[in-house]
Amino acid sequence: MSDTSTSPLLEEANVYYKALLRPVFEGRRFVLPGNIAVGLGNVANELRKLGAARPFVVAGSRGTGPLPPREDAQMRVLDVRGTDPLDHNRNVQQALANLPSEIQRAIDTWDPDGSARTLHTDPLAEPRPVAGRAAYAARPKAWIDLEDKVVIDAFWDAVGVPRAPSQVVAAEHGALRTAATDLDRGHGTVWAPDAREGANAGAVALRWVRPGDDGREAAASLARIADRVRIMPFLEGIPASIHGVVFPDAVVALRPVEMLVLRPAAGDRLFYAGCSTWFDPRPEDRETMRELARRVGSALREHIGFRGSFSIDGVLAEEGFLPTELNPRLGAGVNTLAGALGDFPLILLCLAVAEGERLDYQPEHLERAVVEAADAHRVCGGGRTTERMLTDTGTIDLVVVGDNYRKAEPGEDPEATLLFGPGPIGGFLRFTLNPDHNKPGPPSAPQAARAFRLADRLLGTDFGFLEAARNVRP
Structure with missing residues (x-):
């Protein structure tokens, strides 16, 4: 089972970009805050390989x-809990803004001259100072504002991006019901709140109001x-995203990423379970998505001076890819794409661009290397929190039987793996596919649904029946 892609092009790019970034990070100290300590290990290791001092990790929870x-790092874990990923993120951000005195003293001892910078890599975090250390790659308000679901459609229209019809109305039942009646295409409507309480992500705040x-x-x-809510028709099709990187003189477009958004049997919630690069859209859809990333990236640079990584989320609906939101920051799929690259410092490279470091980035070289590697090595970063309290950590090897997974017998070669363990909501599960037994092309969501059904039986997670989106553009 291969863990990462290797190719002469990627190896050449790895050498070049590490040499390019070393003067930026060498000898410097960074505070690494984040929601989950486990998720900060790769960035800490990349910093060390670029010659940075041992960073100071401050995490909300340990993770699995x-x-x-x-x-690689000094570390403190705040043991923050939450009722869902958004609630946990907001609790972590509050805790980071009000650190215990013991942790503040430890950081001051580690960084006596106060020269360290705060390096946020968590997709949900706003890059604010932590422990009095200024944020690296801080985002201006104009960048953050475009993540609000109730304003982004005006941006699509200004840039000339095709989209599904929508209405923005007051968060009041009568107005919402009237708009939903106007927009329903037969599958119900999706209601997305504004960003009054901060950024929304992971489908936690979305509501699918069914027929x-x-x-x-x-x-x-x-x-x-x-205060306000955007209403859109529910779009049948594969949820997907496209990521880009805006440079001063170019926009890099990466490959599409499937978003594993499953559908419970009833209720108004959707079940977000991570990302995967196993799915291949039609070639023409892939190129349309990549061209959209270039176009949107250029508009972001022109209109708000944007630089760095961004993602466009949407659905491959019957009429093609229709965007639903813009993330002018590191998107969740960047980590999935980076999973194909070994120790290539993609995240740190994107943050250096966002900070405005003046370097010879060679964007075309970067695009070729990352896209080739991500196409050659597919990654399924399926993950989901559960309210079920999981105190033990372990893995379950999976093999397919009919339309389901079962636990592999000793000696059987697994087709997929389910990692489980403790999490800040109760427990956490991560689903991965074995590249030796799975072919690129089909979406990963059906396999993820199988894995979570098995988790219900073996771990008592109580996710219930979950259905994958239908591919309407096979």
């Missing part, structure tokens, strides 16, 4: 998997967190 080793549902429950829940 190996922690950064002591030689026959009057939306009262959805309206009541959204009114507690928003």
Whole structure:
């Protein structure tokens, strides 16, 4: 089972970009804040390989998997809990803004002259100072504002990007119901709140108001967190995203990433379970998405001076790829793409661009290397929190039987693996596909749904029946 892609082009790029970034990071100190300590290990290791001093990790929760080793980072875990990933993120951000005195003293001892910078890599975090250390690659308000679901459609229209029809109305049941009636294409409507309480992600705040549902429950829940709500038709098709990187003189477009958004049997919630690069859209859809990334990246640079990584989320609907939101920051899929690159410092490179470091980035070289590697080595970063309290950590090897997975017998070669363990909501599961037994092309969401069904039986997670999106452009 191969873990990462290797090719002469990627190896050449790895040597070049590490040499390019070394003067930026060498000898410098960085505070690495984040929601989950386990998720900060790769960046800590990349910093060390670029000659940075041992960073100071401050994480909300431990997470499931190996922690950064002591030689790569000093670390403190705040033991923050949450009711869902968004609630946990907001609790972590509040805790980072009000660090315990012991942790503040430890950081001051580690960085006595106060020269360290705060390096945020968590997609949900706003890059703010931590422990009095200024943020590296801080985002201006104009960048952050475009993540608001109730304003982004005006940007699409200004740039001339085709999109699904929508209406933005007050978070009041009557107005929401009227808009939903106007926009329903037969599959219900999706209601997205504004960013009054901060950025929304992971489908936590979305409501899928299905045919026959009057939306009262959805309206009541959204009114507690928003003033305005965007209504769109529910789009049948594979949820996907496209990532780009904006440079001063170019825009790099990467390959499409499938978003694993599953559908419970009932209710108004959607079930977000991570990302995967196993899915291949039609060649013409792939190129349309990549061209869209270039076009949007150029507009972001022109209109708001944007630089760095961004992503466009949407659905491969019957009429093609239709965007639903813009993330003017590191998107979740960047980590999935980076999973194909070994120790190539993609995240740090994107942050250096966002910071405005003046370097010879050679964008075309970067695009060729990353896209080739991501096409050659597919990654399924399926992950999901559960309210079920999981205290033990382990893995379950999976093999297919009919339309389901079962636990592999000793000696059987697994077709997929399910990692489980503790998490800040209760437990956490990560689903991965074995490249020796899976072919690129089909979407990964059906396999993820199988894995979570098995988790219900073996771990008592109570996810319930989950259905994958239908591919309407096979």
